[in-house]
Amino acid sequence: MTGDVAQTQWGPVQVQLTLQSGKITAVSVPQYPNGNRRDAEINEYALPILINETVQAQSSQIDMVSGATVTSDGYIRSLQSALDQAG
Amino acid sequence: MTTRYVDHVMGMPISLALRGRHTDDDVAAQAWTQALDVLRAADRMFSTYRADSYVCRLNRGELTVTDCPPEVAEVLALGEQARCESHGAFDVRRAAGLDPSGVVKGWAVERAAHAFDLLAGTDYCLSAGGDMVCRVAGPNSPAWRIGIEDPHAPDKLVAVVPIRNGAIATSGLHRRGDHIIDARTGTTPTALASVTVMHRSLTQADIDATAAFALGPDALTWLQSRPGRTGLVVLADGTRQIFGDSTREMTSSTSSRGMGRWATK
Numbered sequence: 337m338t339g340d341v342a343q344t345q346w347g348p349v350q351v352q353l354t355l356q357s358g359k360i361t362a363v364s365v366p367q368y369p370n371g372n373r374r375d376a377e378i379n380e381y382a383l384p385i386l387i388n389e390t391v392q393a394q395s396s397q398i399d400m401v402s403g404a405t406v407t408s409d410g411y412i413r414s415l416q417s418a419l420d421q422a423g
Numbered sequence: 424m425t426t427r428y429v430d431h432v433m434g435m436p437i438s439l440a441l442r443g444r445h446t447d448d449d450v451a452a453q454a455w456t457q458a459l460d461v462l463r464a465a466d467r468m469f470s471t472y473r474a475d476s477y478v479c480r481l482n483r484g485e486l487t488v489t490d491c492p493p494e495v496a497e498v499l500a501l502g503e504q505a506r507c508e509s510h511g512a513f514d515v516r517r518a519a520g521l522d523p524s525g526v527v528k529g530w531a532v533e534r535a536a537h538a539f540d541l542l543a544g545t546d547y548c549l550s551a552g553g554d555m556v557c558r559v560a561g562p563n564s565p566a567w568r569i570g571i572e573d574p575h576a577p578d579k580l581v582a583v584v585p586i587r588n589g590a591i592a593t594s595g596l597h598r599r600g601d602h603i604i605d606a607r608t609g610t611t612p613t614a615l616a617s618v619t620v621m622h623r624s625l626t627q628a629d630i631d632a633t634a635a636f637a638l639g640p641d642a643l644t645w646l647q648s649r650p651g652r653t654g655l656v657v658l659a660d661g662t663r664q665i666f667g668d669s670t671r672e673m674t675s676s677t678s679s680r681g682m683g684r685w686a687t688k
Binding site: 380381382383384385386387397398399400401402403404406407408411414415416417419420 | 425427429431434435436438440548550552553554555557566567568569570571572574577578580581582583584585586587588589590591592593594595596617619621622623653654655663665667
């Protein structure tokens with residue numbers, strides 16, 4: 337369910353809700369202000385963009401993985417390890 | 424074109440990605456060596472696994488904080504600040520003595536990353552076990568795209584976030600067993616699967632992710648009260664909740680509803 341685009345003083349904003357059996361399972365913001373230089377500075381780190389659970393990480397074109405502490409023992413099986421080897 | 428480096432310090436994989444002018448030349452290699460040296464020095468100073476670290480010597484009563492290098496007081500002060508701000512859920516003081524590892528990791532990586540600030544025209548992303556600092560060299564550099572691991576299926580992602588200049592840290596239990604406790608009760612929090620926090624500073628992002636995880640059911644409300652943070656909370660039942668003060672500002676017409684309430688209805 338995707339809401340209308342709302343105009344705010346920072347620019348257009350849109351909010352998307354994912355519902356499962358009447359329960360909201362995810363909230364995301366597909367559109368947020370990033371139009372001018374000032375906004376670009378504010379959004380140096382943006383909001384996370386939720387991924388559909390069927391999407392495999394390998395197809396998401398990511399540079400690095402953030403997760404709960406990976407030990408050196410667990411690293412070999414991690415997504416980050418796959419990225420590091422892919423170069 | 425991204426050039427990658429990997430090494431292991433503090434029992435964690437350290438991953439570096441470089442783009443731009445200095446990726447595989449001598450100055451890049453020197454910066455990498457320098458960054459690893461900073462991490463190893465922090466490990467020697469703070470490790471609870473090294474009998475000769477300042478932390479272990481403090482815990483044995485052989486030293487006082489004033490006998491230690493100023494970094495020790497700095498880290499303990501950060502821990503004390505986090506204890507106050509998290510209403511006691513985060514605490515570096517344990518029954519067995521000081522354990523500042525919840526502060527040291529982010530703090531050390533943030534310090535180590537400065538080695539790459541000297542690489543002109545070069546974007547970098549330095550990660551220690553999934554907590555990282557991202558920088559780009561100029562306004563036209565693309566953001567680093569960071570995947571957030573699914574705590575219920577670590578070979579998948581729950582979200583992606585673009586970061587140009589900033590830090591991201593994720594806390595959870597799914598990799599290392601029960602290493603986070605709620606200091607108010609001494610128990611392992613079970614309400615959440617993971618907490619991811621972005622902030623200008625990795626020190627703060629890492630502390631906040633751990634403190635929020637310890638706060639359990641109160642995490643989202645607490646994180647929303649913290650300025651300058653954005654991120655993602657994954658509940659134990661898999662519910663995903665995005666938070667951020669930018670969200671609150673940008674959805675001001677509906678802000679009274681609060682993201683937390685949306686997600687629990």
